[in-house]
Amino acid sequence: MSDRIFGVVGLLLAIGFALAAFAIEESFLSDAVGPKAFPLIIATVLGLSSIVIALKPDPEPEWPALPRLAEVLAAVVVMILYAELLPEIGFVIATAFAATYLTWRLGSGLIASVVTGIGTSLGIYVIFHMVLGLSLARGPLGF
Amino acid sequence: MDTLASLADGFAIALTWQNILLALLGCFLGTIMGALPGLGPSNGVAILIPLAFTLGLGATPSLILLTSVYYGAMYGGRISSILLNIPGDEPAMMTCLDGHPMARKGMAGQALSLSGIASFVGAFFATWGLIFLAPQLVKIALLFGPAEYFALFALAFMTLGGVSSTNQAKSAFAAALGLGLAMVGVDTQTGVPRFTFGEVHLYDGLDFLVAIVGLFALSEVFIFLEKRHGEADASAPVKIGRLTPPMKMLKDTAPTMARSTVLGFLAGVLPGAGASLGSFISYSLEKRLVDKDGKTFGKGDPRGVAAPEAGNNAAAGGALVPMLALGVPGSGTTAVLLAVLLALNITPGPLLFTQNPDVVWGLIAALFIANFMLLAMNIPMVGLFTRVLMVPPRILMPVVAMVSFVGIYGISGSSFDLVVMIGFGVMGWVLRKLDVPLVPIILGTLLGNSMENNLRRAITIDNGDWWTLIDSPLSIGLWLFATIGFILPLIVGRKVKSKMHERRDEEGSISD
Incomplete structure (x- = not known):
């Protein structure tokens, strides 16, 4: 079923892509092929492969259960x-907070996560900033 | 002799303190990344590209750093295969079969050092192969016109799914998706914006580095979050024991190493194969050749350790041949290395050898240096790397994510690019769940524009005649080869894949 949905989405994407390609405004100075052909x-x-995927689906992948899916979504947010x-x-x-969150969600204890998060950020x-001289985002506090 | 003189020049370039230090750093990081399950050569290199770029390293030093990581990861993969029975990366899959049984017999140290030597042999001779084969390929490539280049790009995409691909429709989908993403931005030939939907950030096109880091590194983080690998912490490694293989073992495995090196190198050079296939072919042929009744292989035969390791390291060297000589990579990691070259404004291909000989030969010399470093690092210092394996993913993965963000933010300093990268990460995760290969997407975003330019140039030269694409014997040959490469997996793919993936690491790991 996943592959059928995937194929249909792919087909819609291909149609959208083609429509967007037709909408490209051609300049008056163009080569023989133009910006639309490729x-x-x-x-x-894209469309043909999507159709094949939808018609001949692979075995169903193992989708995560709802809580795991929420986990991934929360990480994205x-x-x-x-x-x-x-x-x-x-x-x-910012990095200390983000690293703490990810470490915590990957299964560390709360205090251990805070320590790891701050350690990762400072490390x-x-x-990268002090030794290698990379410019990182500067906040109101200057770091 | 010309070649040797160029090689000497290369050594003069590579042997500076900065470059040696970079090679050392690259080998070290690469071995760690290869050893850690979940990080392989392609995502290891992907994370480091933006860093090398923002640190303002020149072309040769960046390449030295990143190819050392590439070679190092090929070495490192075997450590966790042997000790934990978990392949550190895809190419090290076959090493589990005999490496882990050897470790359980108390010969872990011998298995590690033997495989280190086999890796060295494979990589060393493959680098010589690169030196002699690449210039020959350049001579052929100089005959290529735009039509042939267009056919060559098509060949790269059609064979990239590899012989082990079971679903060519998904490979084709991935390639088209990548090419489509490359179309975003202002058209280089006529100056009209395409697929930008009025968003100013998109006029320059999508930065392929953002796509690579998102697809390869962040999607890995999502896979870990979904599985919550933290609960299954790395188990205690087995006792290592004596660290030098007996002379007799080396003598017994020497012919194995020689055969596997040749096979692996060929598998690397051919499009659509790469290191995983190199180690697979070497192992299966060796098994068929020296162990006809299946008595010793799979139960800790040293030859079963030497064959896949020599094979995958030789393939890693071989895969650099088409990447440097033609500008068309044959495997996942070389596709990522191509991104390095493009980010540095160097166009790989035949002209690279005449226009930037310092880059090519400096790189090749660095490969030799890295190889000796890796041999030195991997035998006495293997204990250190086994300790790194104890770092649990719940600490490692956030570091990977944060370093990815640092690298991309360092390039552009814009939150927009970070959000695009997260988008690619999510897309990578979904596509990996659906078993869609990611490498063709990357290759599409990298090569899309030059593929289109070659198409348009070829047809414009011939006054709008599309038949010009199949006008010369060379391009007909390329198209023929591409078609065979695309159809063959439909026939044999399922069989090869099921054999290769009998012991697969995790679902959806990035192939190479």
């Missing part, structure tokens, strides 16, 4: 928050 070839391959907050609160604080800061 994307249309790709859309064809944390990572997006991390990406958005990084320039606001600075590298060290990366020392190695």
Whole structure:
């Protein structure tokens, strides 16, 4: 069933891609092929392979149970928050929080996670910023 | 003699303190990444690319660092295969079969050092093979026009699924998806924006480094979160014992190493094979050749350790041949290395050898240096690496995620790119669940634009005649080879794959 859904989604993607390709505005100065042709070839391959996937599905993959799925989703949300907050609160604080969260969710105890999280953050800061001189996000506190 | 003179120049470039230190660092990190289950050559290199890039290393030093990681990971994979019976990365899968039984007989140290030597032999001679074969391939490649290049790219995509692919539709889907992603941004020939939907960030196109790190490194983190590997912490390694193999064992396995090196190298050079297949072919042929009744193989035969290790390291060297000479990688990790070259504004291919000989020969010299370092590191220091194996994934994976973020943020300093990377991470996770290979996606985003440019150039030269694509014997040959490469797995794929994956690490691990 997963592969059938996947194939249908792929087909819709291919159709969308083809429509977007037709919508490309051609410039008056164009080569013999133009900017549309290759994307249309790709859309064809994408569509055909999607149809084959939908018609000849593989055995069902093992999807995680709902709580595990929620786990992955929560991690995604944390990572997006991390990406958005990084320039606001600075590298060290943001990374400490994100690393703590991930360590905790991967099965460490709460206190151990906080220690690992802060350790990871400071470790990366020392190695990459102080030793290697990489510029990391600077927060209001300067680190 | 020309070749040897160039090689000497290469050594002059590679033998600076900075480069030696980078090679040492790369070998060390690579061995660790190879040894840790869950991190393999392709995601190891992927995480480090943005770092090498933001540190402002030049072309040769970055390449030296990253290819040392590549070779190191090929060495490191065997450590966990032998000690824990878990392959550290895909190519080390076959090493489990005889390596772990040897360890259980109390010969872990001997298995480790023997496989270290086998790895060295494989990689050393494969590097010589690279030196002599790549310039020959360059001579052929200089005859290529745009039409032939277009066919060559098509060949790369059609064979990338590999002989072990069971579902060519999914490989084709992945390639088309990657090519489609490459189309985003301003068209280089006419200057019109494509697929940007008015988003200014997309006018430059998607940065392929963002895609690579997201697909390879972050998706691994999601897989771990889903499985919660933290609960199954690394088990205590078995006793190591004596660390040098007896002379007799070396003598017995020498012919095995020689055969496996040749086979592995060939498997590496051919498109669509790569290191996993190299070790698989070497092991199965050796088994058929020296152990006809199946008495000793699988029960701790030293030859069963030497064969796959020599094979996969030789394949790693062989896979560099098409990548450097043609600009078309034949395996996952070399696809990632291609990204390094492109990020450094170096176009691999025949012109690389004439325009940037310092890069090519410096790289090859560095491979030799890295190889000796790895041999030195992997025999006496193997105890250190076994201790690294005790680091549980629940600590390691967050570090991987955070280092990925640091690298990408270092390049662009924009939160937008980080969010795109997370998007790729999620996409990578879903696609791995669905058994869609990730390597064609990466290759598509890397090669998409030059593939299109070659197509348009070929047809423009011929005044809009599409038949020009199959006009010359060379391009007809390439198309023929591509078609065979695409159809063959449909016939034999299922059989090869089921044999190769009898003892597979985890579902959806990234093949190489």
